[in-house]
Each structure stands twice: as C-alpha cells, then as structure tokens.
Amino acid sequence: MRLIGVTGKPNVGKSTFFAAATLIPVKIANYPFTTIEPNVGVGYVRIKEVSEEFKVKPEPNNSFIRGGYRFVPVQLVDLPGLVPGAHEGRGLGNQFLTEVSTADALLHIVDASGGTDEEGRPVKPGSYDVLKDIKFLEEEYVMWQVGVLKKNWEKVARKQEVQKLNLAEAIFSTISNLAKNESVVKEVITSSKLPEEAKLWKEEDFLAFSKLLMRLTKPTLIVANKVDVPEAEENIKRLTKEGYSVVPVSAEAELALKRADKLGIIDYVAGESTFKVKEGTSIKETQLKALNFIRERVLEKWGSTGVQQALEHATFNLLGMVAVYPVADPRKLTDNKGRVLPDVYLMDKDSTVRDLAFAIHSEIGKNFLYAVDARKMIRLSDDYKLKHLDVISIVSASK
Ligand SMILES: Nc1nc2c(ncn2[C@@H]2O[C@H](COP(=O)(O)OP(=O)(O)OP(=O)(O)O)[C@@H](O)[C@H]2O)c(=O)[nH]1
Ligand SMILES: [Mg+2]
Structure with a gap:
C-alpha cells in the first residue's frame, strides 16, 4: 500500500489534518514540536460507487458507502515538524527526514494565514511570508539526501569496484532508504548524465542527483x-x-465537522460543501455558533474544507493510482463469500490484471489464468492495464 506523508514546518496543522482524515485522536496544540513521533493511520478517498450502474445491492467490506460515493482506504503518516x-x-532534526523518505507522496502543509x-x-496572522515556507522543505530533503549519499560514498565506490556493479546497483544496494527501487536510481543517473564511476563524482553531481531523485520519488502537493x-x-x-498549485484547506473545520457528524449532531459527508444540523438533537449554543462559523468562513467561501480534495489529489494525480473493483463472479459481481462488490483496490499506475491478482492474494497471483472485464464480459490479456473504476474478475487455477 502506498503511503502519503503529511509534512511541513511545526505548528501548521499537520496533526489536525491527519486527525481530520483519520479520526485518530492525536495530540494537537498551538506550539511547535507537539508531535515527536510519527502517527500512522488510514484515511479515505472517494470514488464513484458502481453498484447503481450494474443495478445490484452492494455489500462493502474493505471500504464504505456514504453520500453516494465509495470511500476507499489510503495510508497516511503525520510527521513531526521540520525547520530550516x-x-x-536543527529542531528535531535529521531522523525526521528519514521518516519523510518512507512516504510515496507528500502533502506539504503550510500555514496560509501567515x-x-x-x-x-x-x-x-499575515505577518509571516508563507512563500518562504515552500522552498525550504525541498532544500532540506535534498540536502539530507546529499548527506546520506556522501556518508556512504566510499562504500558505494568500493562496492562498485570490487563487485563490478553498475552505479545504480551499487547505490541502491548500499543505501536502502534512498529509493524504493533500483530503476528510479538508474533513471536519475542517466537523465542527469552523471558519471558512471562513483570515484569521479563531484559536489554538483550529488546535488543534481538528489534534486531529480526528490522530484521523481516525492511528488508533492502544497496544502494551504x-x-x-x-x-x-x-x-x-x-x-x-x-x-x-495549492489546495485551500481548513483542517480544523474538517475535524470539527467530522466529530459533530460522529456524535450525531449533524449530517456531513466528507468533501461536500454543506452539512445539515439534525433535527431533535440537543445542540448547544456554542456548537451552533462554531458550525455557523464553518459554514460561512469555510464552506460557502471555499466550497469545501479541502481535506478530502487534498487526499484525492495526492492519490489520483500525484501517485496516478487507479481504483478497481475485483470480483470472483463476473455476472453476480460477488467475491468467493457471495458478497456483492465488497472491495476496492487502489493500484499503481500501469498495473496489469496480473498485478491485481497478486494484490488480492499471492496464491491467486501464482495460479492466475486470465481476467474478465465484468462490464463488457470479455476476456482480458495478461498485460491489460487496469483503468480507473474497472470491475474485474480474476480466474485462477484451483489447486
Ligand atoms: N485557524 C486554524 N487553526 C488551525 C487549523 N488547523 C490547525 N490549526 C491550529 O494550529 C495549531 C497547530 O496544530 P497541529 O495540528 O498541532 O500542528 P502540527 O503541524 O501538527 O504541529 P507540530 O506537531 O508541532 O509540528 C493548533 O492550535 C490547531 O488548532 C485550521 O485549519 N485553522
Ligand atoms: Mg503535529
């Protein structure tokens, strides 16, 4: 599963954003370095619910339905704040850049109020220039990568010579937390035209390598x-x-709406531009005032709280993932327990039906025979690339 990292300088609302997305009660406070250990949790992205199109009654299992959408799980990590x-x-330092390296995409939270x-x-408010916050994160991460490379460079060079490895192999096998696969390391070396021999690297080569590596491995959205x-x-x-390109967000508003919804005071579907106060509930005057504030200052002004939009942008635009509904029976659209359209899988860009088979279960992957497009009722080739909202039946040899 892909991991979305919530990052930025201290006290901008990273944990509030994380809590709003996951409803996990993490520590939130108006001073820097409130979070000192990363928090990991599950948020949800919306996709079209396809059961209506097929005229069947869905029985969600790994996901849920609300407001006509299917909400599909994504993994999030709330990171401690980073300072220049x-x-x-400095600050909580180096170790947290290592934590950033585990994420596949970043939501860079900035305090747009200055x-x-x-x-x-x-x-x-308004006295600090938010533009200053945007560049620093990239610079810190790039410089951290440069530091990690240099610390290990002698080892890389020796390994390359002794084991006769190409440079990408030598780097990837020596420094594991720099990238998730060797091919991206190779791509960076080739497109930046860097020396193939580690011994020949100069200062500017480390910098060029790190900049492109960050661009390729840490796609980032600015969350205002x-x-x-x-x-x-x-x-x-x-x-x-x-x-x-920024997404305007009020994490605090989203958290308040989600909590009020959970308490049964209001009806609020994440991502929407409105909510309804439920009739017959005893709502306090202060709560009503806070809700009206959110309605006027956030929903009517900005169209939504933006939290949902930011998560979806990271998942579908930055990571390019596609959501597919796997089923066992392509006619009834059931899994092997008879549940209708129970699950949705988020798959990497360019994944094939064979990849989907392995994602469901390694045994299903190993015994994969073929796949069927349940919409068109046609057999798909093994290398068919999954499309967003495909409904796919995997047929594997039973043992
Ligand atoms: N006005 C306003 N305040 C917010 C919003 N989101 C968070 N805050 C406030 O900003 C302060 C910091 O919030 P946190 O979520 O703890 O920030 P953080 O980025 O996780 O901070 P560190 O863990 O210290 O790095 C708190 O007082 C929050 O209530 C928002 O959307 N609007
Ligand atoms: Mg925090």
Whole structure:
C-alpha cells in the first residue's frame, strides 16, 4: 500500500489534518514540536460507487458507502515538524527526514494565514511570508539526501569496484532508504548524465542527483491550511500568482465537522460543501455558533474544507493510482463469500490484471489464468492495464 506523508514546518496543522482524515485522536496544540513521533493511520478517498450502474445491492467490506460515493482506504503518516537546518540536526532534526523518505507522496502543509514564523512560533496572522515556507522543505530533503549519499560514498565506490556493479546497483544496494527501487536510481543517473564511476563524482553531481531523485520519488502537493483565518485569502492569491498549485484547506473545520457528524449532531459527508444540523438533537449554543462559523468562513467561501480534495489529489494525480473493483463472479459481481462488490483496490499506475491478482492474494497471483472485464464480459490479456473504476474478475487455477 502506498503511503502519503503529511509534512511541513511545526505548528501548521499537520496533526489536525491527519486527525481530520483519520479520526485518530492525536495530540494537537498551538506550539511547535507537539508531535515527536510519527502517527500512522488510514484515511479515505472517494470514488464513484458502481453498484447503481450494474443495478445490484452492494455489500462493502474493505471500504464504505456514504453520500453516494465509495470511500476507499489510503495510508497516511503525520510527521513531526521540520525547520530550516533540519538536515544538520536543527529542531528535531535529521531522523525526521528519514521518516519523510518512507512516504510515496507528500502533502506539504503550510500555514496560509501567515500566523507562524519559520520555526512555527505563533505570530500575528499575515505577518509571516508563507512563500518562504515552500522552498525550504525541498532544500532540506535534498540536502539530507546529499548527506546520506556522501556518508556512504566510499562504500558505494568500493562496492562498485570490487563487485563490478553498475552505479545504480551499487547505490541502491548500499543505501536502502534512498529509493524504493533500483530503476528510479538508474533513471536519475542517466537523465542527469552523471558519471558512471562513483570515484569521479563531484559536489554538483550529488546535488543534481538528489534534486531529480526528490522530484521523481516525492511528488508533492502544497496544502494551504487555516483558510478560515481571513489573512489566508491574500496569501493564497499570492501563491497562485507565483505559479504554485495549492489546495485551500481548513483542517480544523474538517475535524470539527467530522466529530459533530460522529456524535450525531449533524449530517456531513466528507468533501461536500454543506452539512445539515439534525433535527431533535440537543445542540448547544456554542456548537451552533462554531458550525455557523464553518459554514460561512469555510464552506460557502471555499466550497469545501479541502481535506478530502487534498487526499484525492495526492492519490489520483500525484501517485496516478487507479481504483478497481475485483470480483470472483463476473455476472453476480460477488467475491468467493457471495458478497456483492465488497472491495476496492487502489493500484499503481500501469498495473496489469496480473498485478491485481497478486494484490488480492499471492496464491491467486501464482495460479492466475486470465481476467474478465465484468462490464463488457470479455476476456482480458495478461498485460491489460487496469483503468480507473474497472470491475474485474480474476480466474485462477484451483489447486
Ligand atoms: N485557524 C486554524 N487553526 C488551525 C487549523 N488547523 C490547525 N490549526 C491550529 O494550529 C495549531 C497547530 O496544530 P497541529 O495540528 O498541532 O500542528 P502540527 O503541524 O501538527 O504541529 P507540530 O506537531 O508541532 O509540528 C493548533 O492550535 C490547531 O488548532 C485550521 O485549519 N485553522
Ligand atoms: Mg503535529
């Protein structure tokens, strides 16, 4: 399963975003370095529910249905805050850049209200320039990678010579947390035209390598948080004008709406632009006031709280994943327990039906015979590339 990392400087709302997405009660507070250990949890992305199209009654198992959507699980990690100089051990330091390296895509949370300084200390909204926060994360991560490479470089060079390895093999086998596969390391070396011999690398080669490696392995979305604060509007305009693509978010609003929904006070479907106060519930005056604030300042102004949109952008745009419904019986659309359209799998871009078979179970993968497109009722070739919202039946040899 792919992992989405929630990252940024301290006190911008990373844990609030994480809590809003997962409903896991993590520590949130208005001072830097509240989070000191990463929190891992499951959030959900929306896809089209296909049962209506097939006129069947669904029985969700690994996912759930609400507001006409299917919500599919994605893994998230809430990371401790990073400050400028982190790669040299400042703030909570170096170790957290290692944590960043585990993520497949990043949500870079920034405080769009400009209400926190570069180390995350609260300041008057609008007084800190949010543009400064955007570049630093990339610089820190790139410099951390450079440091890791250099620390291991003698070993890489020796390994390359003694074992007669190509450079990508030598790097990948020596430094495991730099990339998830060797092919991306190779791609970086080739496209940056870097020396094939480790011994010949100069300072600028380490930098060029790290920059491209980050671009390829850490696709990043800027999440402009705290849009409920009026000062955020001007900053978002500036960010957009500078050419950044940002998602306006109020993590705090999403968390409040999700909690009120869970308590049964309101009806709120994540990602929507409205909610309904339930009739007959005893709602306190202060709660009503807070909800009205969210309605006016966030939902009516920005169209949604943005949390759902950010997760979906990371999953489908940054990672390019596709959601597929696997079934055992292509006519009844049931799994082997007779449940109708129970599961949805998020698969990597360019995955094939054979990959899907392995994702369901290694035995099903090993004994894979062929797959059927349940919509068209046709047999698919082994190398058929999965498309978003495909309903696929895998046929494997029973033993
Ligand atoms: N106004 C406003 N405040 C927010 C929002 N999201 C978070 N906050 C506040 O920002 C402060 C920091 O929130 P956290 O979620 O703890 O921030 P963090 O980035 O995880 O902080 P560290 O763990 O210290 O790095 C808290 O006071 C939150 O209530 C938001 O959407 N709007
Ligand atoms: Mg935190």
